[in-house]
Amino acid sequence: xSSYLELTARQRIPAIFDPGSFEELLPxxxxxxxxHLAQLDAPVSFDDGVVVGRGLLDGRVVxxxxxxxxxxxxxxxxxxxxxxxxxxxxxxxxRAHAVLLLLESGGVRLHEANAGxxxxxxxxxxxxxxxxADIPVVALVGGANGCFGGMGISARCxxxxxxxxxxxxxxxxxxxxxxxxxxxxxxSRDRALVWRTTGGKHRYLLGDCQVxxxxxxxxxxxxxxxxxxxIRAGSASLTxxxxxxxxxxxxxxxxxxxxxxxxxxxxxxxxxxxPGAVPMLEADAFMQLAAPYRAGGQx
Amino acid sequence: MxxxxxxxxxGSRPLAGMAQLVGVVGSGNLEVLIEPASLGGACEIEVRTAxxxxxxxxxxxxxxxxxxxxxxDARICxxxxxxxxxxxxxxLDQAAETLTGGTP
Numbered sequence: 219x220s221s222y223l224e225l226t227a228r229q230r231i232p233a234i235f236d237p238g239s240f241e242e243l244l245p246x247x248x249x250x251x252x253x254h255l256a257q258l259d260a261p262v263s264f265d266d267g268v269v270v271g272r273g274l275l276d277g278r279v280v281x282x283x284x285x286x287x288x289x290x291x292x293x294x295x296x297x298x299x300x301x302x303x304x305x306x307x308x309x310x311x312x313r314a315h316a317v318l319l320l321l322e323s324g325g326v327r328l329h330e331a332n333a334g335x336x337x338x339x340x341x342x343x344x345x346x347x348x349x350x351a352d353i354p355v356v357a358l359v360g361g362a363n364g365c366f367g368g369m370g371i372s373a374r375c376x377x378x379x380x381x382x383x384x385x386x387x388x389x390x391x392x393x394x395x396x397x398x399x400x401x402x403x404x405x406s407r408d409r410a411l412v413w414r415t416t417g418g419k420h421r422y423l424l425g426d427c428q429v430x431x432x433x434x435x436x437x438x439x440x441x442x443x444x445x446x447x448x449i450r451a452g453s454a455s456l457t458x459x460x461x462x463x464x465x466x467x468x469x470x471x472x473x474x475x476x477x478x479x480x481x482x483x484x485x486x487x488x489x490x491x492x493p494g495a496v497p498m499l500e501a502d503a504f505m506q507l508a509a510p511y512r513a514g515g516q517x
Numbered sequence: 518m519x520x521x522x523x524x525x526x527x528g529s530r531p532l533a534g535m536a537q538l539v540g541v542v543g544s545g546n547l548e549v550l551i552e553p554a555s556l557g558g559a560c561e562i563e564v565r566t567a568x569x570x571x572x573x574x575x576x577x578x579x580x581x582x583x584x585x586x587x588x589x590d591a592r593i594c595x596x597x598x599x600x601x602x603x604x605x606x607x608x609l610d611q612a613a614e615t616l617t618g619g620t621p
Contacts, residue, residue, distance in 0.1 A: 226541055246550050247536035249594075259518045261567050261598050263542040264550050288541035 219434045222360040223384050227269050227284035230320050233435035234358070234442065235282065240273035243308070244301055252295045254330040263289045266297040270305035275318065276443045281309035284320035287363035292323035294369060295330040299337020306344035309353060316354040316446040317345075319376065324391065325367015338368030345375045349456060354378075354449035358438050359385040359427070364416065366391045377454055378445040379427040380438060381418035383501060387426060388416040410497070414481040419496055419504055423485055425467060425513040432501040471513045488513060519569045523562040523579045528589030532616040539615065540608045547597040547605060549612040554592035566597035578602045582609045585621040 225233060231240050244250050246264035255262045267289035272281050283302055285292040294302075302319075309317045326334040345355050357376040359365045364386030365373050373379050373387055381387060390398070392406035392415075405411060414420060421427040429445065431437040475484050485493035488511045499507065536552035554561070562579055593612065600608070610621065 228538065245536065246538040246548075247552055261518065261542050261565065261596050263548060263596055264538060264594070286541055288543040288546065290542075 219432070220436065221433050222358075222382065222435045222438050223362055223433050225435070226288060227267075227286035227320065227322070230284050230435070231269055231271075231273070231282070234318065234320065234439050235273035235275055235280070236277065240271055240282070242269060242271040243305060244270065250297055250301075252297050252327075252330065254295060254327075254333065258329055260329065266295060266301065267292060268298045268301050270301045272308075272312070272314070275316070275439075275446070278315035278446075279312070280316045280318055280446070281305055281312075281314045282318040282320065285322045285361075285369075287322035287361045290324075290327055290329075291363050292321075292361070292369070293325065293327035294323060294334055294338050294341070295327040296333040296337050298327070299334065299341055302341045303337075303344045306341070306348050306355075310348055310351045313351075314353055316356060316450075317348055318442055318446075319345075319355065319357045319373075320361075321357050321359050321365045321369055321373055322361030322363050323365055323367070323369035324363060325369050335368070338372065341368075342372050342375050345372060346456065349375075349377060349454045352454045354446050354454040356380065356442050356445050356449075358442065359387050359418070360431075360433060360438060361385065364388070364391070374426065377449045378429065379421070380429045380431060380441045380445060381421055381427040382431055382433040382438070383413070383418045383504075384433050385418045386413070386416035387418075387421050392416070411480075414497060419499075419508070420481045420484075422505075423488060423490065423508055423512055424471065430501050430505055430508075437501075467513060474513070485511075519566055519572075521564040521566070521572055521575050523564070523576070524556075525560045525562075525579075525583040525588075527558055528560050528583070528591065529587045530617055531589045532591050533618070534616050537612065537615040539611045542596045542598050544598055545600055545604065547595055547600040547608055549608045550594045551612040551616055552592050553590055553616070556590050556592065558589045560588040560591040560593065562593040562595065564595045564597060566595075566599075568597070568599045574602060575605075578605050578609075582606065582613075585610070586613045586617070588613060588617075591616075
C-alpha cells in the first residue's frame, strides 16, 4: 500500500498512469512561469504548480493533470489554468479515452486576481466541453491541501469524483468560514469537525463524490479505471434530465438536513446506523455500510 | 527576491537524459531544474531565492556541491522559498542523481 496523500504531483503521475507512459506538455524546462508572481517579486515555479500531459491508463490514451499542493496550496493562476484548459482542449482534439484530474488546490490564486478567476471559469467550461464531446472527466481528490474554492466547483463539473477519507472537498475552506462567520459557526482548529464536514466520507454520503477509496495509489488508479469504464458504458455529456434529477436531489438534501449543525446529525437523518462510528471505519467497510443511505442514491 | 549566478569550470561528469525537476517551491523548500547544456564543460547554476542577503552561504553550498559531483555541461536552475543549506544540498544531490544515475 502506497499513500497517495504523501506524494507530490510529479510522484502521483507515474503512480496513477501506466509506468513510463506519461508525456508532459509544457514541461518545467519550457519555463512558462507566472508573470504576475514575478511582478509581485514572489517566488515562481517552473511548472506553475501543475503537471499536464497525455499518458496511458490501463493501455488507453488518457489525458491528465496533477496539481501541486505544495506550491501556493495548488492555487490556480493564469498560466496554471491555461495549462489545464489547453490539456482539456487537446484531449478533445485527439479524441482521448478520458481525462483524469488529480486535484489539490485551495482555488483561485488571489495574487492573480481576475486573471485567476477567469482561468478557473475557463477550466470549468473546458471540462464541460470535454464531457459534451463524450469524453469522461474523472477527478481524484486525496491530497493534504484538499480541493476548495473554484477548484471545488470544478471537481463537481467532472462525471465522477473519487476521494479518500483524508481528501477534502468544499467551496469555502474552514478558515474562510470561521473568518467570515465566526468561531461559533465553524471552529477551523477542530480537526475532527473539519474532516467530518469536508472529508471524503461526508462528501460520499451527501452525494458529492461517487467513490470513496483508501489512501492508496493503487486504489485510486483502480477506481479511476472502473469509473471511466462505467461512464463510457453510457454517456459522459450533461443531459437536461440528469441536471433536473440532481437539482431535485439537492433540494431534497437541503430540506432533509435543515437545522442540523453537525455531520453526525446529518448521517443519522440519512438513516446511517450508528453514525457516531462512521469516522473510525476503514474505506471498504464504510462503503458497504453507507452505500444504501447516500443522499444522491446508490451509484 | 534575489538572483544569484554561479559557474564552475572543468567538470568531469556529463549528464544523460532529459531535463528533470525535483522538489517543490514551498516554505523551507525549493525546486531544482537540471538539464544538459553545452557549456564548454562547465556547470552553471542560477538561483532565485526569496531569502535576500545569503549570497555567501549559497556560494559555500554550491562550491561543496561542485566538489561532490563535478558536473560537466550542466545547467541548474533553482526556485527557492527559504530552504536551509542542508535541504538545498539534499535537493541538489537528488537532482544530480536523476541525470547521472549515480551517487557523488
